[in-house]
Amino acid sequence: MTATGAAGSKFGPKILTSRFGLDQSWTLKSYLADNGYEGLRKALTLTPEDIQQSTLAASILGRGGAGFPAGRKWAMVRKAEPLYLVVNGDESEPATFKDHALMEGDPHQLIEGVLICAYAIGAAQAFIFVRGEMALAQERVQAALNEAYGYGAVGANILGSDFSIDVVVHPSAGAYIAGDETGMLESLEGKRAFPRIKPPNYPAAIGLYGAPTVVNNVETLSNLAWIMRNGSDAFQALGDGASRGTKLLSLSGHVRRPGNYEVEFAKVTFRELIYDPELGGGIRYDRQLKAFIPGGASSPWFGPQQLDIFMANEKVGEAGSMVGSGAITVMDETTCPVRAGWRITRFFHRESCGQCTPCREGSGWLEKIMRRIEDGQGREADLDLLMDVCDNISPGVRWPPAQTTICPLGPSIPSSIASGIRMFRDEFLDHVRDGHCPFPPDLLPASPAYA
């Protein structure tokens, strides 16, 4: 797996990953040698309102999936005490692994961002919620936090100022749904990660323990130290339209060089990401591109005709999908679209929390129908049946999706199935007519889960 190097490239400067590759990049010693905590020092000379303004001006879209501007989110929070900051490091979307790298590679950068945000919004306490399975990330963030306490950057009278705050690392309960912001708050409160109904439970109004809460993603906050040091104009100068700064992209699937790549937001096309020798390096074994998932398992698929779209929230949205958390999965010509869709649907079925009938039941029905088509036991009418069940989960099966459920997991389920049927209808039908999957088994990876 490739990690982005320290220096910038023709694809833009490194804001988030500049320290990756430095010796012991996760330690305080290494961090202090490279501008560590200088952004916080500067922030503490400013008023919280100044920092809020600067974040608004930088125009940083949330990097957790929904793309809501961080500055606007902070401005919307109900003014009441206590007020909490919760950092979303759950990262359980299949093929998304950028927060994982940020927490392991540069945990002090995250902690500095947490402190800048906490100071700006007036938080009484901050929580960093780290995916349960990411043992090393938890260890590194906790060790960095201990070092930061020792250095005086966390705790009472931070860096000699009047600002005091405690930060707690909390391992997540190991479920995808614990990454939904309200599911995460339930989990932090010690309950099952059942998402809350909105309205009224918008975290900015009624969040952790009923108090107003800002929830931000790891990558979102990891930008703040750089913005404080370099100014919001420097951040705004990168990118285009609403998509500013850089974006850390997780590239996976059938490319030669899978890995995390930090690129200037809105300035790189999918073609560059997949084929440029400095990035994905092309399709493995010189095969042809069949399709790619542009923004995580929840997003509708794209095909070769969408390769020249720029990776910008608005551009990908206009084309009928989303950048989401920034996970791009490439499928070459040997990929069976039924099998790929089935695997994704199976994931959603297993991860559905079960509160909403369309999500709980619909995901199970879809998974079973996809499985029987893949096994060669499907019928032609199954294609309409699949679309009908999708329509019951998310009416119209359109993008952006209609939501009939408590959280967005439900309407995410149809994306892979509807994409597969719309793009590869004949291949679905071949499974039915041939009575087996037309893709030779030796081209498919062994799957204990499928056995």
Ligand SMILES: Cc1cc2nc3c(=O)[nH]c(=O)nc-3n(C[C@H](O)[C@H](O)[C@H](O)COP(=O)(O)O)c2cc1C
């Ligand atoms: C099922 C589900 C899983 C999610 N998982 C994550 C996650 O792992 N990390 C994350 O930051 N956001 C995740 N989100 C989005 C969060 O609800 C929320 O929008 C985000 O943490 C806000 O941070 P941001 O504004 O900085 O992007 C998930 C949403 C849903 C519906």
Ligand code: SF4
């Ligand atoms: S949509 Fe699915 S995951 Fe979300 S609350 Fe409803 S049942 Fe749970």
